[in-house]
Amino acid sequence: MVVTINTDPDKAFESILDRMNNLICLCKGGPIDYINPVGLKMLGYKGSAEIAGKNITDFLHPDYSDFAEITLHELAAEQSLVSLKLITAVNNVLDVEMWVSELPHINCFMIEVRDITSHIRAAKTLRSREQWLEGVINTVADGIISIDDQGDIRSVNPAAEQIFGFSSSEMIGKNLRTLVPEDAPVEVVAAKPWQNKEQSDWVRELDTLQELTGRRKGGDEFVMEMAVRELQHGEQMSFTGIVRDITERKRIEEQIRTMAHFDSVTTLPNRNLLADRLEEAIKRSHRGHHKFALLYVDLNKFKPINDELGHDAGDKALLFVAGQMKDCVRETDTVARVGGDEFVVLLENVPDLDSVKQVAEKLLGKIAEPIEFSSGPRSLGAAMGIALHPEHGETRDELMTSADKAMYAAKETGESCFRISVQS
Numbered sequence: 001m002v003v004t005i006n007t008d009p010d011k012a013f014e015s016i017l018d019r020m021n022n023l024i025c026l027c028k029g030g031p032i033d034y035i036n037p038v039g040l041k042m043l044g045y046k047g048s049a050e051i052a053g054k055n056i057t058d059f060l061h062p063d064y065s066d067f068a069e070i071t072l073h074e075l076a077a078e079q080s081l082v083s084l085k086l087i088t089a090v091n092n093v094l095d096v097e098m099w100v101s102e103l104p105h106i107n108c109f110m111i112e113v114r115d116i117t118s119h120i121r122a123a124k125t126l127r128s129r130e131q132w133l134e135g136v137i138n139t140v141a142d143g144i145i146s147i148d149d150q151g152d153i154r155s156v157n158p159a160a161e162q163i164f165g166f167s168s169s170e171m172i173g174k175n176l177r178t179l180v181p182e183d184a185p186v187e188v189v190a191a192k193p194w195q196n197k198e199q200s201d202w203v204r205e206l207d208t209l210q211e212l213t214g215r216r217k218g219g220d221e222f223v224m225e226m227a228v229r230e231l232q233h234g235e236q237m238s239f240t241g242i243v244r245d246i247t248e249r250k251r252i253e254e255q256i257r258t259m260a261h262f263d264s265v266t267t268l269p270n271r272n273l274l275a276d277r278l279e280e281a282i283k284r285s286h287r288g289h290h291k292f293a294l295l296y297v298d299l300n301k302f303k304p305i306n307d308e309l310g311h312d313a314g315d316k317a318l319l320f321v322a323g324q325m326k327d328c329v330r331e332t333d334t335v336a337r338v339g340g341d342e343f344v345v346l347l348e349n350v351p352d353l354d355s356v357k358q359v360a361e362k363l364l365g366k367i368a369e370p371i372e373f374s375s376g377p378r379s380l381g382a383a384m385g386i387a388l389h390p391e392h393g394e395t396r397d398e399l400m401t402s403a404d405k406a407m408y409a410a411k412e413t414g415e416s417c418f419r420i421s422v423q424s
Contacts, residue, residue, distance in 0.1 A: 018036050018037060020038065020112075022039075022114040023038055023042045023043070023096075023111075023112065023113035024036045024039060025056060025110075025111045025113075026106075026108050026109065026110055027056070027072070027108060028108045028109070029071065029072050031052075031053050031054060032051060032054060032055065033108065039113070042088070042113070042115070043059060043086070043088050043089060044089030044090045044092065045089050056111055056113075059087055059088075060084065060087070061084070063085060063270075063271065064084050064260070067256070067259060067260075070252065070255070072100050072102075072109040073102065073109075074248075074252055075100035075252075076100045076101055076102040076109060077248060077252075078100075078248075078249045078252050080099075081097040081098065082097065082098045082099075082256060083096075083097055083116070084096055084097070084098055094115060095115070095116050096113050096114060096115055096116060097116050098113050099112045099113075100112075141159055141244070142159055142244050143156070143161075143164070143242070143244065144156070144157040144160060144242055144243075145176075145179075145240070145243060146238060146240050146241075147176055147238065147240070147241060148238050148239075149237045150175075151175050151176050152173060152175055152176075153176065154172065154238070156172065160243060163214070163216075163224070163243060164179055164214065164217060165216040165217035165218060166179075166217050176241075179214055180214060181213055181215050210226055210227070211223060211225055211246070212224055212226050214245070222247050223245075223246050223247055223250055224243055224244060224245055224246060225243070225244045225246050226241055226242070227241070227242045228241050228242075229241075261273040263336075263337040265315050265319065266318050266319055266321075267322075268322050268337045268343075269334055269336040269337075270337060271336070271338045274334065274338060274346070275396060277346060278294070278346060278396045279396055281348055281389070282394075282395070284348070284349075285389055285390070290349045291349075291352075291388055291391075292347060292349060292350060293350050293356040293386060293389070294345070294347075294387045294389070294399045294400065294402075295344065295346075295347065295356075295360060295363070295384055295403065295418075296342070296343075296385040296404050296406070296407040297342065297345065297363070297367075297382050297383075297407070298341065298342050298383045298411060299317075299321065299341040299343075299367070299381070300381035300416060301378070301379070301380050301381060302314070302340075302341040302380060303341070305373075305378055309378075316371065317378075318341070320371050321343065321380065322337065322343075324367055324369065325343060325345060325367070327366065328362045328363050329345060329347065333346055333347050333348060344403070345359075345363065347359060350388075353420070356388070357386075360384055360386060363382070363384070364381070364382055364416055364417070364418065367380055367381065367382045367416075368381055383407050383408075383410040383411035383416070383418075384407060384410055384419070385403045385405065385406025385407030385409065386403060386406055386419070387399050387421040402421040402422075405421065405422075406419045406420060407419070
């Protein structure tokens, strides 16, 4: 045991955790109470004293700082792996996947982290562990429905009653179609769906978790996961369906996706999403033999607004700039916020440099328009660097570097202007 756990689990449990090959830590929602030796090694620490008082969120990469706002309880309820980046003690960046489980019997959360490079090797072991966790910890929260060979419901557990809003007496004897919308695919809900080979395919497909639409007693529809297991009792066949309401999980997934790809202030794509779109633009450029341009924009006079008028005024200025820039480009182009007062514009399929210059002039003009504040109007300016693909770089990093250098050349003039990258 590396750290004494407040919940004082037995020695057998401690021994299991100490021998696990992934980072395992236990906490009650705050500082880490326990971390196993593999976890210490993964994060670059030699002893438990070095992480005393730290939260797991203290190791998050800056790109994922907003992720700390999601509680462990929400992550445990989501019950899926989340991709993140962690920073080690020596500032190495680790691409990892995290799994959070609630352990009510010891009143804490278990956080498991693994390096995704070992994903293929560990996939089978992880899936077995997930099934064990689902069976031991979370089964009570899942709806369990037994179905006979006619597709009629024979028994339900309390969780299924809560999920669908029907009492057991209202469900028992009814067909499975009672629990799904009337316009659901016939092959999923029809009575006796397994009487021939073609119709029995749905049973085999539902042997793994499938997302379906469920219907509550009041008629409300919701997203659920359903897995069906076939049971043979002598000559009789029956099925057990495990159902989970994943409405909240879907909400959290969308929240996580938004935080990972979009700026929280302007809702523009962030650096991560820009990188993906830039890679796709390079591929399209190679296939279609056309150019695209990258415009790196650094705002002038933003810091005084933020410092003198406050962060709300700073956010208002950023939102104004974001809107102005989006008005200057096509829907197929990308405007991203990549830093505090830094933006990048990706202009795809441009005919020549002159057309890019026209957009650049328009952008500078729109950014310079006055912004109304309670203390009076203020105006911003911008330094802009322009790089073309493939003239100024073949790769994503080369293009970003070229545009960044050109932006600094424009910034040195002290004026609101743009500069073109030097031919590579």
